Amino acid sequence: xxxxxxxxxxxxxxxxxxxxxxxxxxxxxxxxxxxxxxxxxxxxxxxxxxxxxxxxxxxxxxxxxxxxxxxxxxxxxxxxxxxxxxxxxxxxxxxxxxxxxxxxxxxxxxxxxxxxxxxxxxxxxxxxxxxxxxxxx
Amino acid sequence: xxxxxxxxxxxxxxxxxxxxxxxxxxxxxxxxxxxxxxxxxxxxxxxxxxxxxxxxxxxxxxxxxxxxxxxxxxxxxxxxxxxxxxxxxxxxxxxxxxxxxxxxxxxxxxxxxxxxxxxxxxxxxxxxxxxxxxxxxxxxxxxxxxxxxxxxxxxxxxxxxxxxxxxxxxxxxxxxxxxxxxxxxxxxxxxxxxxxxxxxxxxxxxxxxxxxxxxxxxxxxxxxxxxxxxxxxxxxxxxxxxxxxxxxxxxxxxxxxxxxxxxxxxxxxxxxxxxxxxxxxxxxxxxxxxxxxxxxxxxxxxxxxxxxxxxxxxxxxxxxxxxxxxxxxxxxxxxxxxxxxxxxxxxxxxxxxxxxxxxxxxxxxxxxxxxxxxxxxxxxxxxxxxxxxxxxxxx
Numbered sequence: 027x028x029x030x031x032x033x034x035x036x037x038x039x040x041x042x043x044x045x046x047x048x049x050x051x052x053x054x055x056x057x058x059x060x061x062x063x064x065x066x067x068x069x070x071x072x073x074x075x076x077x078x079x080x081x082x083x084x085x086x087x088x089x090x091x092x093x094x095x096x097x098x099x100x101x102x103x104x105x106x107x108x109x110x111x112x113x114x115x116x117x118x119x120x121x122x123x124x125x126x127x128x129x130x131x132x133x134x135x136x137x138x139x140x141x142x143x144x145x146x147x148x149x150x151x152x153x154x155x156x157x158x159x160x161x162x163x
Numbered sequence: 164x165x166x167x168x169x170x171x172x173x174x175x176x177x178x179x180x181x182x183x184x185x186x187x188x189x190x191x192x193x194x195x196x197x198x199x200x201x202x203x204x205x206x207x208x209x210x211x212x213x214x215x216x217x218x219x220x221x222x223x224x225x226x227x228x229x230x231x232x233x234x235x236x237x238x239x240x241x242x243x244x245x246x247x248x249x250x251x252x253x254x255x256x257x258x259x260x261x262x263x264x265x266x267x268x269x270x271x272x273x274x275x276x277x278x279x280x281x282x283x284x285x286x287x288x289x290x291x292x293x294x295x296x297x298x299x300x301x302x303x304x305x306x307x308x309x310x311x312x313x314x315x316x317x318x319x320x321x322x323x324x325x326x327x328x329x330x331x332x333x334x335x336x337x338x339x340x341x342x343x344x345x346x347x348x349x350x351x352x353x354x355x356x357x358x359x360x361x362x363x364x365x366x367x368x369x370x371x372x373x374x375x376x377x378x379x380x381x382x383x384x385x386x387x388x389x390x391x392x393x394x395x396x397x398x399x400x401x402x403x404x405x406x407x408x409x410x411x412x413x414x415x416x417x418x419x420x421x422x423x424x425x426x427x428x429x430x431x432x433x434x435x436x437x438x439x440x441x442x443x444x445x446x447x448x449x450x451x452x453x454x455x456x457x458x459x460x461x462x463x464x465x466x467x468x469x470x471x472x473x474x475x476x477x478x479x480x481x482x483x484x485x486x487x488x489x490x491x492x493x494x495x496x497x498x499x500x501x502x503x504x505x506x507x508x509x510x511x512x513x514x515x516x517x518x519x520x521x522x523x524x525x526x527x528x529x530x531x532x533x534x535x536x537x538x539x540x541x542x543x544x545x546x547x548x549x550x551x552x553x554x555x556x557x558x
Contacts, residue, residue, distance in 0.1 A: 030300075030301040030303070031300040031301055033298075033301070035297075037297050039294040039297075040298060065420055066294060067294070067298075091316065092316035092424060092545075093315060094312045094373050095370075095373040096305055096372050097370055098285045098307075099285055099286075100285050100286050104303040114418070122418065122422075124302055124418070125302055
C-alpha cells in the first residue's frame, strides 16, 4: 500500500478539501458573487476578492494538461512506486490540480497530454487521508 | 534612447573560483567576495551604505549580514525570490541609488550545496502545512519534474523536440570548455567526460524526469560571489569602466486554473525592463538566462522576445546561441548552470558574466559587446515562480 506524505494541519484553507477526501469526494469552491471557480481552496474569491464561496463536489472527470515521469526521488515515501507519473489534470468543472496518473503499465508510454482520466481515492499505509489520484477513463 | 537613464552602474565583481570547496563557509564566501569586489572597484569596506542579502541558509538577511561584516548600511534589503533574488536586488539597488538613498550597494551570495550534498532537484521538497504544500506533497513532484511538465506541454502545443532543447546544453558546454574555472568545476564534480558534447550525447544521457535528460539539468555546486553597484558620481572614480544598469522588471507567476504553463513570469518582467532601457531584444549581444534546465532557457528566450512563443525549437537550432555564431545573442557565455556552476541560486552569476562581457573580460568574449540581458527565474517554472529581468549597457 502506498505511503505518501500527508497534508499537515492545522491549515484552515485546505481542511475542507481533505475532510471531503475522507468521504471520497473531490471538493472545489466557486464564488457566490461572481461564479469564479476557486482552486486551490481559499477563503476568498481569487477573481473578485469576495469572502462568500460555496463548496461543490466534482464529477472527478478530467483531462491531462501536462505530465512528467519521475525516475529519481530521494524521498523514501516514493521509493516503492518505481517510475511514476506526476501531472496537472484539468477537471471538467474548470479547475486544475497537481496529481499522479496511476493504473498504467508504463507511465513513459501510456500517459499522454490530452488523455481523459477519472479520479480515484488511494488508501495509504500511514495517515488518515485517502489521496485523490487519477487513472485513464 | 531619449529617456534612457544611467544612474547606477556595476563597478566591482568577484566570482568564487572553486565549485567544490570544503575549507570555507557560505558566510566566508560572501565576506571574501565582497572584499574582492570592492577591491576590483577601488572602493573601501567603509564606503558601503546599502546591503542586499537573500537570507539563504547562512547570512541572516540584511541584518545578519551587516552584523557579520561589521558595516552599518542605511538601505537594508532582504529580498528572497529564489534564483532570481539577485536580479530583483540589482533592480532595487538601481532604484534606491536613483532615489538618492544610497551610493555604494553590495550584493553577495555564498553556498555549499555540493559539499553539503543538498538534493535540490530530486529531493522530497519538504513537508506540507501551507495552503499550497498541502495540495502538492502527496504527489512526489520533484523540482525537476515540475520543470519537465513545462517541457511536455511545450512539445505538445508547438512540436518542440528534445533534439532542439539539447542545442541549449551543447552551446553552453561549448562556452564552459573555454572557461578554466568551469572545466575545473566539471572535474571536481566528477562529470563523465569533461569535453564538448553533441545533441546525441544529451539524448543518450539518462532520463531524470521525462522528458528532461541528465545533460539538460544544471549541476549542484558550491560557490558564490559579490558585486558592487554605485551611483554615477562614484562610478566615475572607479578602477574599471562602469557597466550601467539601464532597465529592470519584476513579475510573479503561479499555477492557475486556466493558465498557460508554457509562459513564464519573464513575459511580464521583460517588456518592463526593455521598455525602461529603450532597447529591443534584437539589439542584445549577450543573453544571460537562468539555465536551471534547457526548458527554462527555451521558454525565457520566447518570453524575453528573442523569438515568438512556440518558435524556440527552430530558433535555437544550428548553434545560433554560441558566442561566435551570427544571428542571435550569445547565451550563458560562462558555461551556465549546466556546465559552470549552480549552487542553488544562480542569479548573481548572470550579472557577473554580463559585466565581464561588457568589460571585454569573458573567456568567450563577444567582440565589442554593448548590451546584455540578465534574466533570473526563481522557484518552479511550472508552478509558483518569479522573473527578474535586468538590462545592462557598456560604458
